Amino acid sequence: MTDNELLAAADKAMENAYAPYSGFRVGAALLCADGRVFTGCNIENASYGATNCAERTAVFKAVSEGCRDFTAIAIVSSGGGETYPCGICRQVLGEFSPSIRIILRSSGGEAVSYTFQELMPKFFSL
Numbered sequence: 001m002t003d004n005e006l007l008a009a010a011d012k013a014m015e016n017a018y019a020p021y022s023g024f025r026v027g028a029a030l031l032c033a034d035g036r037v038f039t040g041c042n043i044e045n046a047s048y049g050a051t052n053c054a055e056r057t058a059v060f061k062a063v064s065e066g067c068r069d070f071t072a073i074a075i076v077s078s079g080g081g082e083t084y085p086c087g088i089c090r091q092v093l094g095e096f097s098p099s100i101r102i103i104l105r106s107s108g109g110e111a112v113s114y115t116f117q118e119l120m121p122k123f124f125s126l
């Protein structure tokens with residue numbers, strides 16, 4: 001699976017975003033070590049704190065299906081340009097796969113990627 005194919009899966013997932021409050025739509029596609037891909041979108045709530053980010057939707061789908069070893073995650077949004085995962089999502093990704101690669105779409109349209117370490121050095125663990 002190429003980075004552009006994973007970004008395309010994230011684009012498709014973004015179509016299901018439920019974002020009536022922010023109007024900011026996000027899609028994510030998570031590639032597992034066994035080749036499976038789990039997608040997610042942001043799901044907002046009238047009680048704003050109950051909102052779930054696209055990345056965590058994808059992670060929770062994967063973990064609940066028995067997959068915890070993630071190779072890469074692609075993230076796109078309706079905002080244009082790079083959409084970096086929020087701190088909570090970085091922490092959740094790090095719980096399972098601190099060597100995951102994070103793929104974003106640049107404002108020029110091409111894929112750019114970061115190591116987890118670049119975006120979340122010294123994350124919390126027990």
Ligand code: THU
Binds near residue numbers: 025026
């Ligand atoms: N959001 C995500 O889905 N992922 C992130 O990493 C950051 C923010 C969503 C949450 C909310 O629905 C909207 O973007 C605006 O914050």
